[in-house]
Amino acid sequence: METGDGLILRLVPAEGAISPGQLRGLARAATALGNGMMEITARGSLQVRGLTAETVAPLQDAVLALGITPRLGLAIDISPLSGLDPREVADARPLAQRIQEGAAGLADKLGPKVSVVIDGGGAIGLGGHKADVRLAALRSGAEGMWSVTIGGGAPELLAEKDAAARALDALSQIAALGRRARATDLPGCAAAQGDHGKPLAPLGTFPLADGRFACGIGLPFGAGAANLFAALADAAEAAGSRDLRPATERVLLTTGLDAEGTRAFATEARRLGCLVAPDDPRAFIAACPGAPACICAHFPARDLAPLVAEALAPLLDGTVTVHLSACTKGCAHPAPATLTFVGMDEGIALVHEGAPSGARGPVLPVDALAAKLATLAGTPRLPGETGRGLLARMQKAGLLAGLWLREGNDRPMVKT
Ligand code: SF4
Known part of the structure; x- marks a missing residue:
């Protein structure tokens, strides 16, 4: 690339x-x-x-x-501990292999972003990862059964062999629509309401079987x-x-x-x-390389990321995700984030609960960022309020927009 x-x-x-x-x-x-x-x-x-x-x-x-x-071929994501994890409901590898082999003839007909997620239900969950085709092993009382979801459609409960066949059928239908097609283009599979929650990073120790x-x-x-x-x-x-x-x-x-x-x-x-x-605050922050590594960049995203992690640490309670994207492309985090700092016009715009492509301004100079972050982190929370809840309340009250306005700059805030 x-x-x-x-x-x-x-x-x-x-x-x-x-x-x-x-x-x-x-x-x-x-x-x-x-x-x-x-x-x-x-x-x-x-x-x-x-x-x-x-x-x-x-x-x-x-x-x-x-x-x-x-x-090579179709992107199929499974837990990296599949087959080793004593907590998994099912080993996802045989199903992955069956789908990979079955989809071999579709490789050049499917777009590169089409993906399959197979969640065997172990210690490393894949529930937060977007997929065109998602298969999840069912727990207690339904051994050997999988929930199959195509795009944002309704889940179907199927035995493993039928689950593979359903996944392959959906992939064939996507391929028939051309290389730009995704599962959400299929009838009845329009995008589900986005879950902006961040999958938990598999940090720490995991017992093996x-x-x-x-x-x-x-x-x-x-x-x-x-x-x-x-x-x-x-x-x-x-x-x-x-x-x-x-x-x-x-x-x-x-x-x-x-x-x-x-x-x-x-x-x-x-x-x-x-x-x-x-619980390391850095686990909740995604940052693209930014300047000077990338010619599209409007600010040094990865160099600023430690400062952002430290300044926003009081808000990073597991409910908040932060994305530093040095331009509107958003390479580092394909999904929306709670707060996205977006490079444009040689400064930084703010998007609340959205993706970098939603940034509209206003744009602050990079050297104004630290003070704005300090204000954000210092805003008192209501009893029991999460970091994400505080930001939603601030957004509703216009306080986030107000924070990002410079004196004399009354352009509207951002698309949300
Ligand atoms: S998001 Fe933009 S600036 Fe960052 S790496 Fe991608 S293209 Fe470069």
């Missing part, structure tokens, strides 16, 4: 996991062939940034030489220098890790640890500046 800082290579390991040595090798290749920045996306893909037309093929060769098999543990750590705002990824690979190996798994919400999981190895890996990850607990 072409971006403001060159080409990106996006990679999902076919089996969902790579070894510490493979991650180290990928980091070396990213330094030699890209601009040395790597990312884990909200959907759990690895990205290498800053490639050129000349370095893409050598990087692809390096990936294959490392023995990493990339997932074999008595060992997985440990999830987060890259600060999803990104880091390639040498940070190499250092995490070293730490995982030293802790006795079996493998590393890029996971949803910009998390890197390592599996197969004993209790002491889990503590050692988390301690080293914390020392390296990574997130190790789900």
Whole structure:
């Protein structure tokens, strides 16, 4: 993909996991062939940034030489702990394989954003992730049954084989409408009311069925220098890790640890500046690279993200999501957020409960941001009021709009 800082290579390991040595090798290749920045996306893909037309093929060769098999074809998301998780209702892998094989002939007819989510009901839920086709394992009393939802349509309860057939039928119907089509274009499948809730990042320790543990750590705002990824690979190996798994919400999981190895890996990850607990304020903030990495950027989104995390920490109680998008494209967070700071006209606009494309102004200079954040975070809450509730009340009363108005600037606020 072409971006403001060159080409990106996006990679999902076919089996969902790579070894510490493979991650180290990928980091070396990213330094030699890209601009040395790597990312884990909200959907759990690895990205290498800053490639050129000349370095893409050598990087692809390096990936294959490392023995990493990339997932090709339809994007099917399952829990990174599928098959290892003692809490899961069903192992999503056989269903994923059945759908992947069945959809092989549709690969060039479906648009690249068409996705399938298969939620086996384990410790790492995928409920907050948008999908064209969603399958969720049913709990108690309905073993072997899946809820299948196409776009925003009504769920159907089906046995696994029928669930796969229904998913494939829907994918065929989408493909028949052309590569721009999505499930919501199908009759009766119009978009459901959006749930702006953020899926919880799988940070911390997860017991595994074999008595060992997985440990999830987060890259600060999803990104880091390639040498940070190499250092995490070293730490995982030293802790006795079996493998590393890029996971949803910009998390890197390592599996197969004993209790002491889990503590050692988390301690080293914390020392390296990574997130190790789900209540870290940074877990609720998405930020694109911004300036200077991206030529479309109107402000340095990722450089400002630590300041935003610190300033808004009192509001980040798990109900609020924040997105720093240095232009209206919104690369870092496809869904709406509670607050989105959007780069436009060399400044920052504010969107409440919407996406960056909804930004209309007014636009504040970047150096005015810190004071506005302090005012937001210092606004008293009513008893029992959540951070999201406070922001909704402020928006209703016109206080958010007022906050974002500069003296002498009476343009309307933002589309909500
Ligand atoms: S959202 Fe950020 S990374 Fe994406 S194009 Fe805009 S400035 Fe660039």
